[in-house]
Amino acid sequence: MAQKPSIPKGTRDFTPQEVAKRNYISDTIKRQFELFGFQPVETPSFENLDTLLGKYGDEGDRLIFKILNSGDYLNKVDEASLKEKDLAKLTPQISEKALRYDLTVPFARYVVMHQNEIDFPFKRYQIQPVWRADRPQKGRFREFFQCDADVVGANSPIQEIELIQLYDAVFTDLGLKQVSIKLNHRKILSGIAEVIGAQDKLIPFTVALDKLDKIGTEGVIKELLANGISAEAVDLAMPLFTIADKNNPFAVLSTFLTDSDIGQEGISELKYITENIEKLGLLSAEVSLDVSLARGLNYYTGAIMEVAAPAGVSMGSIGGGGRYDDLTGIFGMKDLSGVGISFGLDRIYLVLEELGLFPETIDQSVEVLFMNFGEKEVMACLPLIRTLRAQGIKTDLYPTEAKLQKQFKYANNRNIPYVALLGKDELQEQTVVIKNMAKGSQEAYSWKELALFSKEVRSEGQK
Template structure:
């Protein structure tokens, strides 16, 4: 029995039309990255497990795809350990490598390994796929692209200001006019945890808070209770969910709430600086919103954190990032502060599809198709296509002298805008019969006119 072909859940095939749209996003993002002074790098699709594990928290570690060692890997496992059937204990014995979960940790590893070749502050961008063993759903895939920009070697808050502007620039160029850039600060969250008496549960606190959009307030409170955060602490937390008003009004209330937390007030000061500078500079089409429930569950964030949402589309975040003060420290390079943001290409693609924003994306179709009437006509067409292509005109010839109807149907199915028909008379006169497939109009023209008509 022949098996029906399939692909793993959470992965996708892309047609030429879809790829043209995706490349439009890639090119737009890359252009802005370069305008802002970022340099490209690439890292391997898989890393040593020791590089990745323990950097994303317990939940993140669960979602890392592990790669089995080559050869007879089970032979090296102790029989008693194997008999326990404990996957967590056995994994490190049979898997030493893993697919990258994001681009930030591999970037930190890159910085440490190449520190003697890098000029700091180092501004890099990276556009590559990542993999997560997550449950597939709308906008959430197991293989997807991230478009990251980071700066390491500077703790200046002007970097955060510039990243907000970069988000605004990219989404403006893509036609996403109503994006909301949400901002918070992990020091503020640490201060809140301190005030409510849950400082020793900071990771549990932020991981649960980060799920607010998915499971709601009741779900977050339930998860915190399961992590043994006290009812007294949860009662003190409730005002956080009830803060309303402008960014300035929220900041004022937050300053009062965190008056006894030095770290919390430091976060307020950092956030105030960024928001004041953005207000002075202005944004083209995005808005900056203080969201005190924004947590981002990744453990390495230490300062400002960002998430971006598109108004009018139920998709979740289409970008995110933040400040990490010592991510390279885990690889031996201390005191190397960094900050970065990521664009979620796959979700951006889905949002733009839903909002019909791909009008400016290039079409992958040929500009012109030459009809094949036989060997002599095909040879004439091949010579003609050579100079058309030199002019940047995408040209194709039907590969065989099939019936005219079949060749015209082929052109229609590919939505080719122009067809060239060349017979003995055209070859003698060195002319071309050009048909506009939309209007049905046919004209006879020379080489220069052909280029002008197709290219117009």
Template sequence: MKPSIPKGTRDFSSNEVAKRNYIFNIIKHSFENFGFQPIETPSFENSSTLMGKYGEEGDRLIFKILNSGDYLKKVDGNLLEEKNSQKIISKISEKALRYDLTVPFARYVVQHQNDITFPFKRYQIQPVWRADRPQKGRFREFYQCDADVVGSKSLLQEVEFVQLYDTVFSKLGLNGTTIKINNRKILSGIAEVIGAKDKLIDFTVALDKLDKIGKEGVVKEMLEKGISEDAILKVDPLFSFSGTNQDKLASLEGMLQSSEEGQAGVQELRTVVSMVEEIGLASASLELDVTLARGLNYYTGAIYEVSAPEGVKMGSIGGGGRYDDLTGIFGLKDVSGVGISFGLDRIYLVMEELGLFKTVELPKPKVLFLNFKEDQNLLKIIAIKKLRENNIKSELYPDSATSNKQEKRQWKYVSNRGIEFVVTDVDNNIYVLKNMINGEQTTCSLDELISKVQ
């Protein structure tokens, strides 16, 4: 049987892991520099924790885990005869792989509320799973790098997250990213003034697909969901909003005069946008996008989405927003939160395309002891122990050379891994050390060897 892996998953080579760790380390350092603390949650949760939190489309993408043992034994025979898969699933699957890190985080906050100091700033870097159709930049298993603040309604948090995005992408060399921002209250206000308030979820889910299916596709989906042609006609100006962020805010203010919630959203956005413009960004730009909806039901205020630099075809490489009562679904009311996520896998693909990994190197020994004479190996192992105690990466080539061909194989290993120093021989605690960069060969004691390679 030919070995394979499931669609939408990947193996990573040593080189790829080194590049991914480079991204992880910059994101982690930035999180901690902004005062966020790390937590981790299980890879799978109770189905009841996840289901119903992401909307109908999100629920369909959650990977369910079958109960152990004879899972069909406990299912009523009449239910099996009905052949209703949705009813059967709830009986045979009580666990599911996490869809994102935000809902598990909300569950974590509720369970550990007595041990948390609020406002609580947490970051989390772990894999998530979605039963999505695999395509470029879209996988079934991928990492999310999240930062959230719970326990504060201050708009200063929204400003800080814009700065955090800018900081990370600047450090990664991803200059020219666009941080798109909107507010869920504005979308609610628009739905209210066009007479489609009862269709808010359908309206936002369709609008969120504008960059994927275009205006015609969005209009078609809205009509299919029961939003009237008259309402769609009223929302038409949204598709061609232009001008500066302040121009767009002024237009929205006029459009939403009759909506108290919409006006509140405009004022919140104005505060965030104006403050960011005063502070300035290093390499990213902030853009008010009134069609940005993000199809997750739990957002209540600011919404973020980050697009790659111009010329790179890729979906969003980051996103997030404010959720004023996500913990309420688990029994803890009035705990406001806001958070963002970095899409590691898409960031990796963008950096690969732009050639931004030139400085990333694979882990390797600084000193390699060749294995030409087996009777010297104990002395070499003792020396390696001393080198490692001095934080010098060292190793001994494991297989002893019994022929000229095998010696050449060891030298090829040195060349392929780009090793800087090689010890070829040891006699009476005197080591023959070769610098592979300049070709210089010297004899030295162990202490001198340590001094030369440090």
């Protein structure tokens, strides 16, 4: 007996209904991307391993899916490395490529390779899948889509303001009210590390801090201590991570970072962004300072942001991003500033599903189904079907001459709003009877009057 097939953990099949809902989200995001002046690009699903390694920190490197070299990949392996089972030495010998971990590093590689074809500043968007060898859990998958928007070649904080407005526009368009956009600045984090005497531990400091919502305060403290940050330094820093609860968080932060030039720079840049966002106003999102926000990826250098779902929804971040002043420098193109954000399509899907925010007709792949009464009737239906399709009405024909009861059941199961009946009598009279499945009413149209019916379908769809 054949073994029942399965799929890898952390991956999913999508039904037609699920694909329709995912397309609704990505189409909404894409529409706003283009309204804000971003252009589409795409990159390969896998990159050279050395393009990706070392760009995300040690933790990120461990989550990269490596691709074994084709053929006898053990043939060129150094015997000593094989016996030692040293992964750091072994991996480059058996793997030269890897599935992309995110869209930002491949985009930086793209910019460097195509710099002579690009007009800077360059605003690009990209909607493609990425892969991470993470532990699967709710809202966390090994294969998932990212929807990114980045601006390179512009170092003005106006770009951060625009990206916050972009977040606000997308989530408002999706009906997601009161999402929380949390802001911080890597220079502020550098200043904190400097003041507590842990500037040489900035990376482990930010990596641990980035896990606050996952492992809690005690877990973060434990990890900080394990990475060689003293208990005194931890005690000095921890009160700052509840700073959002205070009346004037910037004043508290400014006092703490009095002796840190880089920290004061971060405060000044972040205040510029928040004050102007407040002046401009947002449609529905809420913006706040969160000093515990770290965005553990190494390439961020300036303002960072993360979007949380509305209160009451159990979900991690549904978007995030920030400024990276020299990401292309890792590929030899120095001093090109960039800033970008990402939307977590899969998590947004789960949030919309939980809140019941998908339109009722979203999975309506057919608007009119013609019943099948036999070959002569079908041949009369086909020109009418073509007419409706030409007018933008999603129209189909039941493929076989089955019992009408079975055909109606099929239409009900597919939530098809209209059924067209063209039987022996209608063939003789050159008419077609259209039944409204929701109302139970029906009306006859001559073949030449189908344009009137098209208007009815359109008007119903706009309600």
